Amino acid sequence: MARDDRPVRLAILGAGHIGARHAACAAQIAEAEIVAVWSRTPASAAALAAQVGARACATLQEVAEAPDIDATIVCTPSALHAEAAIALARAGKHVICEKPLARTVAQAEAIIQAAERADVQLLVAHVVRFFPAFRRLYDLIQGGAIGTPAVIRMSRETAGAPTGWRADLAMSGGALLEMGIHDFDWLLWACGPAERVTCRAISRGGQSAPDYALTTLRLAGGAIAHVESSMVATAGFRTHGEIAGDAGLLAYDSDGDTALRVQLREPGPAPAVQLPTTYTMDSPYVAQLRHFCRVIQGLEAPLITPAEALAALRVGLAALASAETGRTVSL
Amino acid sequence: MRIGVWSLAHMHAMSYLACLAARADVAWVGVLDEDQPERARPAAQEHGLHWVQRADELLAQVDAVIITSANADHARMALQAAEAGVHALVEKPLATARADALAMIEAFASRGLILGTAFPCPFSPAFCTLQEQVAAGALGEILALRTTNRGSMPGGFFIELERSGGGAVMDHSVHVADLLRRLTGSDPLRVHAEIGHGLYHQEWDDSGLLTIDMASGAIATLDTSWSRPKSYPTWGDVTIHAIGARGNAHADLFGQHVALYPGEPTPPRWVSWGSNLDELMVADFLAAVGQGRPPRSTGRDGLIALEVALAAYASTRTGQPVEIASL
Numbered sequence: 046m047a048r049d050d051r052p053v054r055l056a057i058l059g060a061g062h063i064g065a066r067h068a069a070c071a072a073q074i075a076e077a078e079i080v081a082v083w084s085r086t087p088a089s090a091a092a093l094a095a096q097v098g099a100r101a102c103a104t105l106q107e108v109a110e111a112p113d114i115d116a117t118i119v120c121t122p123s124a125l126h127a128e129a130a131i132a133l134a135r136a137g138k139h140v141i142c143e144k145p146l147a148r149t150v151a152q153a154e155a156i157i158q159a160a161e162r163a164d165v166q167l168l169v170a171h172v173v174r175f176f177p178a179f180r181r182l183y184d185l186i187q188g189g190a191i192g193t194p195a196v197i198r199m200s201r202e203t204a205g206a207p208t209g210w211r212a213d214l215a216m217s218g219g220a221l222l223e224m225g226i227h228d229f230d231w232l233l234w235a236c237g238p239a240e241r242v243t244c245r246a247i248s249r250g251g252q253s254a255p256d257y258a259l260t261t262l263r264l265a266g267g268a269i270a271h272v273e274s275s276m277v278a279t280a281g282f283r284t285h286g287e288i289a290g291d292a293g294l295l296a297y298d299s300d301g302d303t304a305l306r307v308q309l310r311e312p313g314p315a316p317a318v319q320l321p322t323t324y325t326m327d328s329p330y331v332a333q334l335r336h337f338c339r340v341i342q343g344l345e346a347p348l349i350t351p352a353e354a355l356a357a358l359r360v361g362l363a364a365l366a367s368a369e370t371g372r373t374v375s376l
Numbered sequence: 377m378r379i380g381v382w383s384l385a386h387m388h389a390m391s392y393l394a395c396l397a398a399r400a401d402v403a404w405v406g407v408l409d410e411d412q413p414e415r416a417r418p419a420a421q422e423h424g425l426h427w428v429q430r431a432d433e434l435l436a437q438v439d440a441v442i443i444t445s446a447n448a449d450h451a452r453m454a455l456q457a458a459e460a461g462v463h464a465l466v467e468k469p470l471a472t473a474r475a476d477a478l479a480m481i482e483a484f485a486s487r488g489l490i491l492g493t494a495f496p497c498p499f500s501p502a503f504c505t506l507q508e509q510v511a512a513g514a515l516g517e518i519l520a521l522r523t524t525n526r527g528s529m530p531g532g533f534f535i536e537l538e539r540s541g542g543g544a545v546m547d548h549s550v551h552v553a554d555l556l557r558r559l560t561g562s563d564p565l566r567v568h569a570e571i572g573h574g575l576y577h578q579e580w581d582d583s584g585l586l587t588i589d590m591a592s593g594a595i596a597t598l599d600t601s602w603s604r605p606k607s608y609p610t611w612g613d614v615t616i617h618a619i620g621a622r623g624n625a626h627a628d629l630f631g632q633h634v635a636l637y638p639g640e641p642t643p644p645r646w647v648s649w650g651s652n653l654d655e656l657m658v659a660d661f662l663a664a665v666g667q668g669r670p671p672r673s674t675g676r677d678g679l680i681a682l683e684v685a686l687a688a689y690a691s692t693r694t695g696q697p698v699e700i701a702s703l
Contacts, residue, residue, distance in 0.1 A: 195574025196583045196601045200522075241695065243568050243587050245595035247519045249621060257520055257619055259597040261570050261585045269570040271585050271599060273522055277619055289583075289603035291575050371589070373568060373696050 048343040056081035056108045056138075057099075058129045059120035060089035062318045063143055067118050068097045070331045076338035083108050085121070105129055109136035116166070116341055119143060122210040123217050127152035130167075134159040139166040139341045141334075145226045145361060146354040148218060153358050157351045168337045168347055169354035171230040175329035175336070176321070178297050182288065183235045185295060192292025194236045197270040199228040199286040202278040203319045211318075212252035219254025221246065221368075222361045225274035228286075229260075229364075230349075230357035232272065236288075238265045238356065243373045244364035249277050260364045282319040377662060378404040380428070380438040382453060383445035384415055385533050386467050388494070388654065392442050395658040397423035402662070408434045411445075435460035440665050442494070442658075443467060446533035447541045451476035454491070458483035463490040465661045465671070469550045469685060470678030472541025474703055477682055481675040492661045492671035493678030495554050496653035497614055499660070500629040503555065506616070510559055515620025518560050521596040522619075523552045527612030529602040535580050543580035545571055545688050548600035551614060553588070553684035554677055559618065562592035563680060568697040569688035575603060586688050587697070609635065610646040 053076060057064045060082055071077035083102040084090035094101040102108045108117065109132055116139035119129050126147045130140045140160055146169050147153040160167035173179050186194060201224045210216040217223055221244070233239060240263045246255035256276040263269055285298035304324040323329060339345040363374040379402055381389055396405045406428040409416040413429050420427040428434045434441070435456065440463035443453050451471045457464045464484070470493050471477040484491035497503060510518060525548040533539040534547055557563055572583035583601035590596060604612050614629040632650035657672070664671035683700050691698040 193574060195572055196585075196599070196603045198524075198599065243570070243697075245520070245587060245589070245597070247595065247619070249519060249619065259520065259522055259587070259595060261568070261587055261597060263570045267572065267574050269572040269574075269583060269585050271597060273617075275619075277624065279624060287603075289575060289601065289605070291577065294603065294605050294608065371566075371697060375695075 050342055050344065052076055052078040053338040053341045054078050054080045054113055054115045056083060056102065056111070056114045056117045057093065057120060058083050058105070058108065058117050060084035060086070060093040061120060064118070064120035065093055066320065066330055067120065067334060068093060070328070070334045072097065073331050074335045074338070076335050076342065080113055081108055081111060105132050109133055109138065114138060116141060123222060124148035124215060127156050130156045131159040134163045134165050134167070137163055137165060139168070141168045141170060141337050143170050144230070144354070145218065145222045145358045146351070147358065148216065148222070150355070150359060150362065153355050157355065160351065166341050166347065167351045168340060169349055169351065170333060171227065171349050171354065171357065172329050172333050173227040173231050174234065174348055175333040177323055177325050177329070178299070178302065179231055182295055182297060183231070186235050186288060190293060191288060191290030191295055193266070194268050194288050194290045196289040197232060197236060197268060197286070199232065199270070200273040200275070201225070201228055201284050202273070202275040203282045204278045204280050204315060205319055206250035206256045206276050207252060207254050212250070212254050214253035217254050218361060218365060219248070220256050220258045220274040220276050221260070221364050224276060225258060225260060225272055225364065226357055226361045228272045228274070229360040230353065232262070232270055233356055233360065234353065236264055236266070236268055236270070239263070239360050239376055240265050241373055241375045242360060242363040242367055244367040246368035255368065258364065258368060262360070282321045284321065377402050377440070377666065378438045380406045380408060380434040380441040382408050382431070382434065382441045382443050383411065383449070384409045384419060385411060385446045386444040387530065388467060389444035390419065391654045392444065392658060393419060393423050393425065395655045397425060399662070404437070406434050406437060431456065435462050438462055440464065440490070440661070446539035447546065448472045448539045451480055454480045455483050458487055458489055461487065461489065463665045465492040465494055466678065467494045468678065469541070469546060469682045470675060471682060472546070474679070474683065474686060477675070477679040481679060484675060490665050490671060491675035492664065493673040493675060493681070494657065495551060495673040495677065496657045497551050497555055497629055498558060498672050499653045499656035501651055502627050503629055506618070506625055506627050507558055509625070510618070510620070514623065515618060515625055516622030518592070518594050518618055518620050520619040521556060521559065521594060522617040523556070523596060524599040524613055524615045525549070525552045526599055526601050526603050528604045528606070528608065529576060529582060535578065537580055542685065542689060544582050544602045545569060545584035545600050546685050549584065549586055549598060549685045549688055550681035552598045552616070553681040554673065555616065556588060556590060556596055557680065559616070560590045560592040560594045562590050564684050564700055565589045565591050566697045566699045567684055567687035568691045571688070571692050572601070575601070584688060586684070588684065589697070607643040609644050
């Protein structure tokens with residue numbers, strides 16, 4: 046691909062909380078420029094567009110046909126990623142897509158095929174790879190710090206049961222595809238492919254999508270792993286876990302290793318969707334967007350391949366299937 | 377009361393000896409180790425107790441024994457104790473085979489003798505408080521339990537399969553299996569396990585992740601791995617993260633400690649200040665014998681916990697969850 050260091054002109058598709066987050070990140074880096082916003086809800090598109098100094102588009106087709114758009118960030122509900130991603134890829138736009146890549150394997154494969162045929166980049170926002178702690182863990186493992194991983198435990202807990210489309214199993218997949226997908230991706234990236242999955246899940250809030258899940262995996266190399274995906278915590282956002290290898294143990298806990306705690310006497314209402322904060326110079330979201338733009342500019346090789354995003358999705362879907370049937374699911 | 381400690385194969389024996397030596401209501405304590413008889417002499421001397429060299433000699437002199445042999449020897453020794461009319465507190469797991477556990481329960485029950493399983497965790501003040509709060513409905517219905525009983529690889533008979541009956545899963549699934557029953561007020565229905573050998577690369581399992589469906593409807597997972605390396609600041613843990621309909625709770629039964637950073641280039645250590653659960657368990661067993669009432673953990677409690685471990689191993693043969701009832 047030709048190298049081109051002009052800013053990547055982006056359209057944000059979906060004006061919810063993560064769309065707004067990407068827009069805020071784009072404002073911080075020279076590599077990105079938000080030129081358009083589209084949403085299923087025109088008022089949301091107009092509001093976010095006004096906020097970031099971009100124009101609101103009325104239809105996906107308008108985005109697809111706009112000559113001043115290089116790439117899109119797909120931030121629609123998971124089950125609707127395919128519709129937007131395929132349309133934009135076919136129009137020759139690079140696709141940055143929120144995780145999970147799609148709600149089903151068929152949708153994901155269709156997106157991947159459309160991007161390949163159009164020869165555009167397909168970059169899936171598995172942002173955990175850009176979190177410094179998780180990157181450090183990955184690097185330590187690759188460097189042999191604990192030998193070969195044997196038992197991995199990962200927990201991701203947030204307050205705020207899923208609402209809106211996230212509460213809808215068919216649209217989102219709940220705790221497993223919203224939260225678990227992050228850890229599944231990191232696990233496969235750092236420790237290798239999964240062989241089989243056993244999962245139990247509940248919906249404490251009564252919505253169709255699970256809000257708490259316990260997943261056990263066997264990896265192809267013989268390691269075993271446990272992933273807790275919780276949207277039923279009572280406060281905040283916490284990731285914690287450990288990787289036990291045959292020559293040592295790595296442990297992490299966002300509660301213990303934060304550089305800043307602020308406690309207000311009168312805290313305001315908690316946000317509907319909580320995002321973790323790292324107190325590092327680049328937020329992981331900024332680092333991710335810069336990387337994606339530089340991939341599109343031809344300056345960097347992608348850190349995340351579409352096949353990897355599909356593999357993480359397969360694990361998440363296997364977990365959902367196991368939770369549904371009580372059986373262990375082979376991949 | 378006159379008590380025997382039978383075998384020093386299990387490291388918990390030393391703790392029980394200390395507990396017994398400190399009790400005013402225990403008039404005489406005999407220590408016997410059939411594997412290495414000489415090993416029992418210094419252990420007895422250290423606590424001012426009596427060194428015994430033969431099982432029949434021990435059983436003839438005591439009201440009760442604490443059996444701390446290798447797992448596979450529990451049944452033979454317990455049956456011998458019952459035969460001699462002696463009550464027994466048996467180290468966990470109660471036995472290594474279901475038929476053995478059933479025979480033990482029958483042997484003691486038919487003679488009106490007390491059989492206890494050595495589960496100290498139900499005496500943890502934190503666990504007792506959690507159990508009370510759950511029973512009072514403070515958390516609402518218990519829906520999910522994420523638990524761990526991680527430890528260090530213990531060596532000794534624990535890694536001789538014919539004496540231990542299994543590795544990490546046999547060693548560490550029974551404690552929490554028992555706690556799950558107490559918290560949910562129900563028995564385990566089915567068990568799935570991923571069992572690993574990746575920490576030590578031996579024929580014995582060094583790690584396990586169990587998925588347990590409780591009859592109450594609660595879902596649970598349990599990490600039984602020997603995943604604490606030599607440099608870890610403590611031996612391991614027992615933790616319970618409970619998700620209830622009305623709230624969550626996190627119990628770390630051995631979490632009470634101060635951190636010690638030695639002046640030497642050796643790893644930091646966590647020095648416990650929690651209650652001595654072995655002491656509470658031994659006191660309960662002696663009171664049960666004295667009062668002729670069941671101890672907090674009976675032979676049946678030991679059996680059901682053992683069934684969870686056996687089902688975990690059985691599930692690896694099919695790769696699917698195993699019904700406890702099918703054992």
